[in-house]
Amino acid sequence: MTDLAAYVSETDITEAIIQSSQRITPESTNEVRLIVLHINSPAFYFLEGQNIGVLTPGPHPFGNKTHHRYYTIANARKSADGEGVELELLVRRCFYIDEVSGEQYPGEASNYLCNAQPGDKISLTGPHRSPFRIPADKTSNLLMLGTGTGIAPFRAFLRRVYQEQGEWDGKVRLFYGARTGAEMLYMNDINQDLTNYYDQATFKAIQSLSQGVLKDEGDALQNGVEAHASEIWALLQEPKTHVYLAGIKKISAAFDASMAKIAGSEVQWHAVKQALIDDKRWSELTYH
Numbered sequence: 001m002t003d004l005a006a007y008v009s010e011t012d013i014t015e016a017i018i019q020s021s022q023r024i025t026p027e028s029t030n031e032v033r034l035i036v037l038h039i040n041s042p043a044f045y046f047l048e049g050q051n052i053g054v055l056t057p058g059p060h061p062f063g064n065k066t067h068h069r070y071y072t073i074a075n076a077r078k079s080a081d082g083e084g085v086e087l088e089l090l091v092r093r094c095f096y097i098d099e100v101s102g103e104q105y106p107g108e109a110s111n112y113l114c115n116a117q118p119g120d121k122i123s124l125t126g127p128h129r130s131p132f133r134i135p136a137d138k139t140s141n142l143l144m145l146g147t148g149t150g151i152a153p154f155r156a157f158l159r160r161v162y163q164e165q166g167e168w169d170g171k172v173r174l175f176y177g178a179r180t181g182a183e184m185l186y187m188n189d190i191n192q193d194l195t196n197y198y199d200q201a202t203f204k205a206i207q208s209l210s211q212g213v214l215k216d217e218g219d220a221l222q223n224g225v226e227a228h229a230s231e232i233w234a235l236l237q238e239p240k241t242h243v244y245l246a247g248i249k250k251i252s253a254a255f256d257a258s259m260a261k262i263a264g265s266e267v268q269w270h271a272v273k274q275a276l277i278d279d280k281r282w283s284e285l286t287y288h
């Protein structure tokens with residue numbers, strides 16, 4: 001019995017092999033890598049928007065028995081071909097500051113993943129259930145708002161609706177905020193993945209950058225949202241609009257603040273949002 005068994009039953013752990021790892025942000029910015037994993041089992045089935053857990057090998061600091069962190073699957077499922085399953089992860093190399101010493105230490109799971117080499121084995125849990133789901137009705141509107149690695153579920157969604165399914169009749173709107181153009185994941189000089197969908201009649205991507213050195217990607221997203229507030233508001237009135245928020249935690253409050261302005265008051269916005277939540281058309285996947 002290993003210490004992993006303390007966290008989940010060993011039968012719930014899937015072994016994956018690193019197939020490739022590529023940095024998709026320039027050296028001058030925070031490191032984000034696209035990591036492709038191969039799972040040698042066609043039975044591993046996931047839906048777009050789901051997360052897997054990564055268990056890093058010990059020993060762990062602070063006497064912890066396990067270190068388990070979630071990562072969103074950034075690709076769409078493919079029909080099983082007997083060759084196993086590929087998972088793409090978008091991982092940002094994280095650090096934390098020790099409150100006592102003030103020193104900076106590498107985050108365990110993200111550094112483990114970012115340092116992993118092709119051929120290395122990784123222990124996974126999941127796929128875990130997620131509120132992020134593509135609606136079955138192709139005439140639904142998808143309003144996606146994100147920052148940073150929060151683009152991962154949207155990349156999976158876009159691949160599913162345009163590449164794997166082939167068409168989507170509802171409006172698909174991606175609002176993405178970043179501090180700099182280089183940090184526009186999948187829309188920067190290194191990786192232009194999302195341009196694949198620009199000729200789709202129903203797709204529109206709205207990118208916004210933060211204005212001012214002290215502003216972060218959450219502020220950037222808010223700029224983009226406020227510049228298109230009436231378009232977003234109109235979309236929210238449509239009964240087939242589904243809202244998805246992904247990325248840093250503050251985007252949720254920032255979106256609320258922007259929408260309260262156009263709704264006329266916080267109370268009015270709260271009523272609209274609550275109706276979307278009650279109707280299962282609102283989901284958030286935010287972290288740290």
Ligand SMILES: Cc1cc2nc3c(=O)[nH]c(=O)nc-3n(C[C@H](O)[C@H](O)[C@H](O)COP(=O)(O)OP(=O)(O)OC[C@H]3O[C@@H](n4cnc5c(N)ncnc54)[C@H](O)[C@@H]3O)c2cc1C
Binds near residue numbers: 090108
């Ligand atoms: C449902 C869910 C899905 C997630 N999906 C992804 C994903 O697709 N890609 C991804 O890179 N991370 C994702 N995360 C965050 C991830 O689970 C880890 O928290 C992160 O990698 C840090 O873990 P660590 O062990 O390296 O460092 P830890 O020691 O746990 O934390 C290091 C520090 O990094 C900060 N931090 C954590 N995540 C981020 C981030 N993404 N950007 C900036 N700072 C951060 C933490 O606040 C902490 O201060 C997700 C989290 C959740 C809950």
